[in-house]
Amino acid sequence: MSPVTAIRYAVSYAASAGALLCLTQVPGIWAKQAASLAYQPSDVTLVMQEFTVVLDAGHGGIDGGTQGEGILEKNLSLAITRRVEKHLAAAGIRTLMTRRDDTYVALEKRADFSNRHQPDAFVSIHLNADATTGNTSGLETYYCSRKRLGDMMRLRERLDLPKDEAIRDRRSEWLADILHKGIQATTGAENRGTRDSNYLVVMNTECPAVLIECGYLTNTAEARRLEDEAYQEKIAAAITDGLRRFLLASRMNPRRGIERNALAVAMPGPALEDGNP
Numbered sequence: 001m002s003p004v005t006a007i008r009y010a011v012s013y014a015a016s017a018g019a020l021l022c023l024t025q026v027p028g029i030w031a032k033q034a035a036s037l038a039y040q041p042s043d044v045t046l047v048m049q050e051f052t053v054v055l056d057a058g059h060g061g062i063d064g065g066t067q068g069e070g071i072l073e074k075n076l077s078l079a080i081t082r083r084v085e086k087h088l089a090a091a092g093i094r095t096l097m098t099r100r101d102d103t104y105v106a107l108e109k110r111a112d113f114s115n116r117h118q119p120d121a122f123v124s125i126h127l128n129a130d131a132t133t134g135n136t137s138g139l140e141t142y143y144c145s146r147k148r149l150g151d152m153m154r155l156r157e158r159l160d161l162p163k164d165e166a167i168r169d170r171r172s173e174w175l176a177d178i179l180h181k182g183i184q185a186t187t188g189a190e191n192r193g194t195r196d197s198n199y200l201v202v203m204n205t206e207c208p209a210v211l212i213e214c215g216y217l218t219n220t221a222e223a224r225r226l227e228d229e230a231y232q233e234k235i236a237a238a239i240t241d242g243l244r245r246f247l248l249a250s251r252m253n254p255r256r257g258i259e260r261n262a263l264a265v266a267m268p269g270p271a272l273e274d275g276n277p
């Protein structure tokens, strides 16, 4: 065992002990397995280097996304995503971007890019709009509970689960829950909940995937907050902190978030474009 491997095992055991000592109030099947970060930052950084996250800045190029208060969604989504990239890099996590500048990338290509690199998580950043009223504001986080059959078969093989056992992949829901709560707590944004959806980038990505609608550009007060750099930093830091906790917890127990002996799960419907006009 190399020194690096030895340290990784030590961190893993320390984290397991921390998980037993510190059970936080997280609902759902992962409730009793939430981990505390009871180990040294340097050790965590070492483990973090094993992870890859794909970041997806919504829209781009000819697809401006939504707009409000003089802000175009594609520009702000990229600005926030680049901040997340910096925070993840500082945490030692390998980061890949579906776009780094103002170029158009089709939704299918974004999902294909992610699947090709087999990351540990996929995070798409968007801004919202409400065409009917300027009053709506707040944070929404989307995930898809219906991954494709082929993906589920590969997952079953990877986790060495019996072929005839019905399983349900709830890791995206778990990741959505962690990131949503973290951003909401840090920014104080109105909580509009986590939602199950067929949005293409969260449905066609094999790994745990979420799409975060960071706020409404059509709400004057929220649009002003969203373009504030300090507010963007809060979002980026919260996403990074949440990803760190999710990745560590997943590494400790790769089957966490996988519901075994699951009741029959409905087959997925068609994938949808993201919900913005």
Ligand SMILES: [Zn+2]
Binding pocket: 058, 059, 065, 066, 073, 126, 127, 274, 276
């Ligand atoms: Zn969007």
